[in-house]
Amino acid sequence: MKLSYLIAVLLLLLAALLLFWLARIGFYLNESRKVVAESRAFSHPNEAATYKVLVVGDSTAVGTGGTGEESVAGRLYAAHPSISIENLAKNGSKVSDVFLQLQSTSKYFDLLIMHAGANDILGFTSQA
Numbered sequence: 001m002k003l004s005y006l007i008a009v010l011l012l013l014l015a016a017l018l019l020f021w022l023a024r025i026g027f028y029l030n031e032s033r034k035v036v037a038e039s040r041a042f043s044h045p046n047e048a049a050t051y052k053v054l055v056v057g058d059s060t061a062v063g064t065g066g067t068g069e070e071s072v073a074g075r076l077y078a079a080h081p082s083i084s085i086e087n088l089a090k091n092g093s094k095v096s097d098v099f100l101q102l103q104s105t106s107k108y109f110d111l112l113i114m115h116a117g118a119n120d121i122l123g124f125t126s127q128a
Contacts, residue, residue, distance in 0.1 A: 035065055041087035042068030044077050049084035052108065056101040057115035061089030072113065094119045 041055070041062045055061050055073045063071025069078065073087045086109070088101040098116045 036091050039064040039091060040068055041089050042071045042074040042077070042085065043087040044083075044085045046082075046084035049082060051080070051082070051110050052084045053086070053111045053113060054102075054105065054107075054109040055085060055087040055089055055113045055115075056098050057089045057113075058093040058097075058117075058119050059089075059091040060118060061087065061113070061115035062091055064091055072115070076113075089115065092119060094123065 036059070039059070039062050053073075053076065059065075061072065063074065068074050071087075073085050077083065077085050086105070086107070088104060090097065090101070093101070093116065095116045098114060
């Protein structure tokens with residue numbers, strides 16, 4: 001009788017621990033969805049600029065998780081405020097999406113910054 005009671009208590013404790021961790025994972029997933037929804041790619045278009053930069057890619061180019069000013073594009077602009085930066089990056093983009101981002105503009109740029117590949121690796125995208 002004592003052994004079955006001990007096993008039942010242990011199973012209840014394990015179930016409670018499992019529910020706690022599932023709730024915690026759900027909380028963090030919800031918070032990460034909010035971060036993604038609130039993130040905006042930093043752009044500073046300036047038609048008069050003599051140096052124009054195009055940024056394409058995934059969430060690493062958007063700067064998800066930080067402010068636009070903390071992104072690579074934002075930091076580049078902070079260091080060189082006379083340049084023009086157009087950021088076409090989108091959260092969740094894969095390498096194949098980057099080609100579409102590039103095709104979406106017909107402007108001339110002096111520099112291309114491309115951040116891509118993280119979602120392909122995490123999503124096990126095939127090379128085909």
